[in-house]
Amino acid sequence: MVKTYKIAVIPGDGIGIEVMQEGIKVLNTLEKLNKDIKFIFDWYDWGCEYYLTTGKMMDDDGIEKLKSYDAILLGAVGFPGVPDHISLRDLLLKIRQEFNQYINLRPIKLLAEEDCPLKNKGVKDIDMVFVRENTEGEYAGVGGIQREGTEEELAIQTSVFTRKNTEKVMEYAFRLAKSRNKLNKVTSVTKSNALNYSMVFWDKIFKEKAEQHKDIKTETFHVDATSMYMIQRPESFDVVVASNLFGDILTDLGATLQGGLGFAAGANINPEREYPSMFEPVHGSAPEIAGKGIANPIAMIWTVKMMLDFLEHEDLGQKIMGAIEEILKDRKKLTPDLGGNGTTSEVGDMICEAIKK
Incomplete structure (x- = not known):
């Protein structure tokens, strides 16, 4: 029997958009390797760019929309020109508190x-x-x-x-x-x-x-x-x-x-599962490197591992961690923050290949 999970995807701002692509890539790889699991992704363009256009960080009925999901993946929130207390409190903290992710x-x-x-x-x-x-x-x-x-x-x-x-x-x-x-x-x-x-x-x-x-x-x-x-x-x-x-x-x-x-991976958990839990890397939107394709996607992919653990697929989570540890052995292919000359997408590809092996 195939277990299907509905995942709300909020890439957010800056490098959040770039690393989210790699997290989804890993989940798609796992889905292809495991015929008993399926992911359905719905993407929401909420965040600071959305705020600059609409005057709000998320839809007015955003919380109601998110209630039906098995989990939420968030990339990062923050952008120059949008005060931090607005970007944080009107999206991230709102979801944490409304869904009792204590x-x-x-x-x-x-x-x-x-x-x-x-x-x-x-x-x-x-x-x-x-x-x-x-x-x-x-x-x-x-x-x-x-x-x-x-x-x-x-x-x-x-x-x-x-x-x-x-x-x-x-x-x-x-x-x-x-x-x-x-x-x-x-x-x-x-x-x-x-x-x-x-x-x-x-x-x-x-x-x-x-x-x-x-x-x-x-x-x-x-x-x-x-x-x-x-x-x-x-x-x-x-x-x-x-x-x-x-x-x-x-x-x-x-x-x-x-x-x-x-x-730096992270999870916002409602242990009673009354509401969806939300999973996000801790690194922020890093606007200084956004768009350069050099953001390290490991935190996002580690965060995906935490989501799978919470969904009671610890075996798949272990595959992700094993793949991350494997690709760290080849330093030249990693992103610049780890001393390499690889791109965000290339590191994501390497992790996917390691998972396949």
């Missing part, structure tokens, strides 16, 4: 020794996963600006942490640590010495969850100390659970540890 999952795994920026560290040392709270926290969007344009202008930004959501995020992290069976450890990122309400609340719930999972080791570090330890001893991390803002910042540092943003 888990942001970001793997940080070094695949090749050559890409490690740290001395005396290697593939065996850098293998962690961040579980980032994804719908509230510092990005809840609560606040406002008063007396705008006067000397008394005042900006207020309020973080929102609910017990229900915080518990679910931490529970997900503990279950993930158990399934990974690496260090069987969860690290919580906090800043409770300065944030005496939100992060004290976060610490309290983490302690409660730790009591429920005594078979899992735990540790808690302030966000500044966490960033230091990620550089000094990345091998000590397994699963890291963090708030929306702290997780966002630390995973960019993590991307550097694994060789750059060209490896």
Whole structure:
């Protein structure tokens, strides 16, 4: 019996459009090799160019349109001339919050020794996963600006942490640590010495969850100390659970540890599957290299692997990871960010050929 998946494709802006083509190419290759799986793609041209034409980042009924899909693939969002808070909040954050994608999952795994920026560290040392709270926290969007344009202008930004959501995020992290069976450890990122309400609340719930999972080791570090330890001893991390803002910042540092943003895959997950989950690379739209055909598509293709894992096709996901690791052996054919002279499309082709083999 053929399993058919409807995928909403939002290439977005800049290099998002280029790398998305390679992600779809990989899925088409897998479909040809596996007669029991089929993908139906619907493309949506939402993003900053759409905003410059229409004054909005997505259709007014965009959320309703997306509800029927099994998953959403997003390339990247952002373009000069469109304020970042508009491009982010009116598309990406809107989808995350409307579809209760409260888990942001970001793997940080070094695949090749050559890409490690740290001395005396290697593939065996850098293998962690961040579980980032994804719908509230510092990005809840609560606040406002008063007396705008006067000397008394005042900006207020309020973080929102609910017990229900915080518990679910931490529970997900503990279950993930158990399934990974690496260090069987969860690290919580906090800043409770300065944030005496939100992060004290976060610490309290983490302690409660730790009591429920005594078979899992735990540790808690302030966000500044966490960033230091990620550089000094990345091998000590397994699963890291963090708030929306702290997780966002630390995973960019993590991307550097694994060789750059060209490896940074991500997933926005609704674990209960009440709504479609969304899968996106973390690298952004990179307008400075858009249109040159040199963007690294590995993050997008790794993101496709995460989507297949979520759709319970881990075997196909493993084929993708094996192919990525294989093509990293020939450095000259990789994109310029990895020291090669290959193009986006050529790297995608190489991954597809490796999958076939």
